[in-house]
Amino acid sequence: MLSRKSVLRVVSKLLIPPILLFALYVQFHGDFGPGGGFQAGVIFASAFILYSLIFGAHAARLAAPSWLTRWMLSCGVLLYAGVGVATMLMGGDFLDYSVLASNPLLGQHIGISLIEFGVGTTVAGAMITIFLIFDGSILNRRDE
Numbered sequence: 001m002l003s004r005k006s007v008l009r010v011v012s013k014l015l016i017p018p019i020l021l022f023a024l025y026v027q028f029h030g031d032f033g034p035g036g037g038f039q040a041g042v043i044f045a046s047a048f049i050l051y052s053l054i055f056g057a058h059a060a061r062l063a064a065p066s067w068l069t070r071w072m073l074s075c076g077v078l079l080y081a082g083v084g085v086a087t088m089l090m091g092g093d094f095l096d097y098s099v100l101a102s103n104p105l106l107g108q109h110i111g112i113s114l115i116e117f118g119v120g121t122t123v124a125g126a127m128i129t130i131f132l133i134f135d136g137s138i139l140n141r142r143d144e
Contacts, residue, residue, distance in 0.1 A: 012054040019047035027120050028113070037116035041123025048124075049131050057135045064128055072125030079118030083111055 023043040030036030052060035084094040092099035097111025 008054050012050055016047045016051055019050070020044060023047065023120075027116065030116050037119030037121075038123050040116075041120040041125075042127060044120070044124040045127030045131070048128050052131065052135060057132070060135065061132065064132070066129075066132075069125045069129045069132070072121050073129070076118045076120070076122030076125060079121070080115055083114045083118070087111070 023040045026035035026043055027037065027040035030040065048060065048064060051063065083097075083100075087096045087099050088094055090099040095111070095115070097108045098104035100107035100110045
């Protein structure tokens with residue numbers, strides 16, 4: 001006999017990959033339409049949060065240890081700031097993407113893609129970190 005828990009596990013294993021794929025779509029389609037780094041980061045984190053709710057906090061902490069979320073937070077912010085510093089070193093203003101390539105339109109595309117990726121990485125890391133901080137104190141009481 002199938003338990004409710006096993007059905008949830010199977011369904012979540014089917015849902016998490018499309019959620020992550022949708023996050024990538026929102027991330028890389030954000031400069032042409034609705035979406036971008038913030039939305040993609042939240043969608044990515046929601047897939048992780050679903051995983052944590054179904055499989056437990058211990059499994060979630062194994063999937064995303066604290067060093068990984070700290071790395072995501074740091075690298076996202078450094079990428080954002082690094083693009084701004086790079087544009088200044090190339091003779092433009094802070095975050096003046098047009099200097100990133102010989103064609104200003106291509107430079108704009110490269111710059112906004114890098115910035116949005118940095119924002120997405122930071123937001124996903126922050127959301128996962130916040131959830132895991134609360135997950136250890138709130139959800140474990142429910143299991144008792």
